[in-house]
Amino acid sequence: MPLRRLAGAAVALLLAVAGVLTVTAAGAGAANTAGCGKAPTLASGTRTIASGGQNRTYILRVPDNYNRNQPYKLIFGFHWLNGTAGNVSGGGYYGLQGLSNNSAIFVAPQGIDNGWANTGNRDLTLVDNLINLIEGDLCVDTTQVFALGWSYGGSMSYAVACARPAVFRAVAVISGANLSGCSPGTQPVAYLGLHGTHDSVLNISLGRSIRDTFVRNNGCTAQNPPEPARGSLTHIVTTYAGCRSGYPVAWAAFDGDHTPEPVDGSTSTSGARTWVGGEIWKFFTQLGGPTSPPTTTPPTTPPTTPPAEPGACTAVYRVTGQWQGGFQAEVTVTAGATALTGWRAGWTFTGGQTVSQLWGGRHTSSGSVQTVLNETWNGALGAGASATFGFLGSGSGAGAVPPVTCTPA
Numbered sequence: 001m002p003l004r005r006l007a008g009a010a011v012a013l014l015l016a017v018a019g020v021l022t023v024t025a026a027g028a029g030a031a032n033t034a035g036c037g038k039a040p041t042l043a044s045g046t047r048t049i050a051s052g053g054q055n056r057t058y059i060l061r062v063p064d065n066y067n068r069n070q071p072y073k074l075i076f077g078f079h080w081l082n083g084t085a086g087n088v089s090g091g092g093y094y095g096l097q098g099l100s101n102n103s104a105i106f107v108a109p110q111g112i113d114n115g116w117a118n119t120g121n122r123d124l125t126l127v128d129n130l131i132n133l134i135e136g137d138l139c140v141d142t143t144q145v146f147a148l149g150w151s152y153g154g155s156m157s158y159a160v161a162c163a164r165p166a167v168f169r170a171v172a173v174i175s176g177a178n179l180s181g182c183s184p185g186t187q188p189v190a191y192l193g194l195h196g197t198h199d200s201v202l203n204i205s206l207g208r209s210i211r212d213t214f215v216r217n218n219g220c221t222a223q224n225p226p227e228p229a230r231g232s233l234t235h236i237v238t239t240y241a242g243c244r245s246g247y248p249v250a251w252a253a254f255d256g257d258h259t260p261e262p263v264d265g266s267t268s269t270s271g272a273r274t275w276v277g278g279e280i281w282k283f284f285t286q287l288g289g290p291t292s293p294p295t296t297t298p299p300t301t302p303p304t305t306p307p308a309e310p311g312a313c314t315a316v317y318r319v320t321g322q323w324q325g326g327f328q329a330e331v332t333v334t335a336g337a338t339a340l341t342g343w344r345a346g347w348t349f350t351g352g353q354t355v356s357q358l359w360g361g362r363h364t365s366s367g368s369v370q371t372v373l374n375e376t377w378n379g380a381l382g383a384g385a386s387a388t389f390g391f392l393g394s395g396s397g398a399g400a401v402p403p404v405t406c407t408p409a
Contacts, residue, residue: 032071033135033142040068042137046085050377051129052122058109058130059089062138063102071141073104073284074134076127078116078149078156080260085110094148094174094260095277096284105138116156118180121359123156124163128359129377131167132388142320146284148172150260151202155179158210161189163357166321166328166392170287172280174260175199177206184356184392187326188218188247192283194254194276197227201258211251215240218247227253233265237279246287252279312336313381315345315406320390326356330390331372333406335381342379342409343387346371347402353395360389373409 044062048055063072077093079085085108092098093106100106109126116123134140145168147157154176161171162185170190191214195207204227215222221242228234235254243249256262261274313335321328333343345361349368361372378387 033138033140035068035135035137036071036139037068038137038139040066040137042134049126049129049133051126052120053376054112054122056110056112056126057085058107059085060134061089061093061097061106061108063100063105065102066138068139071139071144073100073144073146074131074140075100075104075106075145075284076130076147076157076160077106077108078147078153079108079111079114080149080151080153082114083153084114088149088153092277094150094280095274096148096281099277099281105134105140107134111152111156116152116159116180118156118159121163121181123180124159125359127160127164128390132360136386136388142167143288144169146170146172148174148280149176150174151176151258152179158182158213161191161214165189170284172283173207173210174276175202175207175258176210177202178210182210182213185213186217188244189214190247190249190283190287191218192250192252192280194252194279196254196256196258196262198230198256199258204253211249214249218243218249220249225251225253228255230255233267235262235264235275248283248286250283252276313340313343313406313408315404317347317401317404319401322396325394327353327393327396328390329393330388331404332386332388333374333381334386335383338383339385340379340381340408343374343381343406344371344409345389345404345406347404349395349402351396353393356392356394358389358391360387363391379409 042060044060046057046059048057075093075096077088079088088108097106107130109130118124147160147168148171149157154173157171157173158176159180159182160168162182165187168189172192174194175196193207193211195204197204220240225238226236228236232255235252237250237252240249254262261276263273264275313333315331315333317329317331319327319329331345333345347370355363355365355370360378361375364371372389381387
């Protein structure tokens, strides 16, 4: 069923938000998650997750004949303004579900007020929570996490590329703009932009602008890619030259308006005939695991956690990615023999590192001393249960991994 276009009233809302924010199975290199080997509790269907003090819904699609020992791609599909997760799921996640041949786990989150304003990073927090939940229960190849969406959904895909460069391997932005923010937006991510040359809702110049963020970040040679003439009813795909190895940028301009399903040679749209899903799937599947920068995981011995005393907790720090001048890490807090109502984790950097952005906890620092308190939604842990928070840091993340203290709060 074709995806519906934005109504005229929705256009005003989009532009208002923009003004406020300005802003196949995996290969041998797969980085497996904690969910690998476990009997899953998550199943396909509409589900609810507590995130940022609210109950948020999402639709999950687990591959047929799911194999707990096989790492799968994880693909987020974001809906458009006044669209729903059900629209994305019903449309086969922009056509990628059928192309995946059961090699990917798909998730379609539902935006608040059917949009992605990302106020206070609430939608980024939802994405973080969903990733933690899914990777903890299902077998995911963490080097093969992707996002895509149309219009406002494309804008949200752009936002996760900017904010989570060491988490998302690539994104595809269909007719998007900077509506959901871009912070910090300085690290490379493989990027595919698709846009109509006479888009009457989000002008193609907005798509070019966000594309160029990753032309710069990925070290590509700047150019003005050719775009099809009005009335040609064709599309032109340009792959940028000079990009860092493993971080391509491609641009697909089509002779059309604001639609996720352009069809060459026709002014009508059809999900069965559009070329878009095929181009996105081809772009995603050309990518193996990340190369340096930004996401190379230093070889480490898997940490061991000593048994906790009743009522206590333990915390384990792990570097999950690094690039020149920055890194990403996560800390997993685990309750001891009795339940916790809250927790506090702390550590001291010894190499001048700083935390630039943190999710899944409330962060404070005093010089090199870092303290993280639980959020309202992840403080209560049953005996032996865990919660994970992550962060982006400045400086070298490959140095000595600091010991982390954990106390009930």
